[in-house]
Amino acid sequence: MIDKKVLRRDMRRLRRAISDEQAHQAARRLARELSRNPRFLAARSIAFYLTNDGEIDPTLLLRLALRMKKQAFLPVLDPLFGRSLRFARLRPGTAMRANRFGIPEPVVPRRALLKARQLDLILTPLVAFDPHGGRLGMGGGFYDRALQHLGWSRHWRRPHVIGLAYELQKIPQLPRESWDIALDGIQTEQAWYPAAS
Numbered sequence: 001m002i003d004k005k006v007l008r009r010d011m012r013r014l015r016r017a018i019s020d021e022q023a024h025q026a027a028r029r030l031a032r033e034l035s036r037n038p039r040f041l042a043a044r045s046i047a048f049y050l051t052n053d054g055e056i057d058p059t060l061l062l063r064l065a066l067r068m069k070k071q072a073f074l075p076v077l078d079p080l081f082g083r084s085l086r087f088a089r090l091r092p093g094t095a096m097r098a099n100r101f102g103i104p105e106p107v108v109p110r111r112a113l114l115k116a117r118q119l120d121l122i123l124t125p126l127v128a129f130d131p132h133g134g135r136l137g138m139g140g141g142f143y144d145r146a147l148q149h150l151g152w153s154r155h156w157r158r159p160h161v162i163g164l165a166y167e168l169q170k171i172p173q174l175p176r177e178s179w180d181i182a183l184d185g186i187q188t189e190q191a192w193y194p195a196a197s
Helices: 004-016 020-034 038-042 059-067 142-146
Strands: 045-047 071-077 085-089 096-098 104-106 121-125 160-164 185-187 192-194
Touching: 020 059, 020 160, 020 185, 038 160, 059 071, 071 104, 071 142, 085 104, 085 142
Parallel strands: 045 071, 045 121, 121 160, 160 185
Antiparallel strands: 071 085, 096 104, 185 192
């Protein structure tokens, strides 16, 4: 039985121990590989994230998406249901403000925030993953709540959800809870893991 609290602590420590140079190289390789993925190429609206606590950096991929005229979004803590996420479009000059976790978020009117189901693709950070689509996050359940509609119907497949991670974050098998949403795949700097069907 895996102790998730211990696994989070150990994986976060490993992630933070990556040097700046290693992190930069890994982010470049990840961006190069994911930029060829059919789900990335087909998506018109993509949610990214801003790195925090040693997560692999998707900024190069975000810049590429903007050059490709895709709409880029960032997660925002839901102003009404604070334990879920909404998504704000990132535009030139968008003001940013730190949320209660110290992570910058776009400052936009509530009516401008989208639900996850309105996006084509969400790129999500993670603490650990397994090659079967299992994702261990920071423990708050924010992405699981935002994506819970994917668990209601086998036919609802929007958005696609891809986890981004360093290869060292992979473990053979994660325990699954009933509320966990499986990823469509995981991209690391070394490999693509197609997970959910």
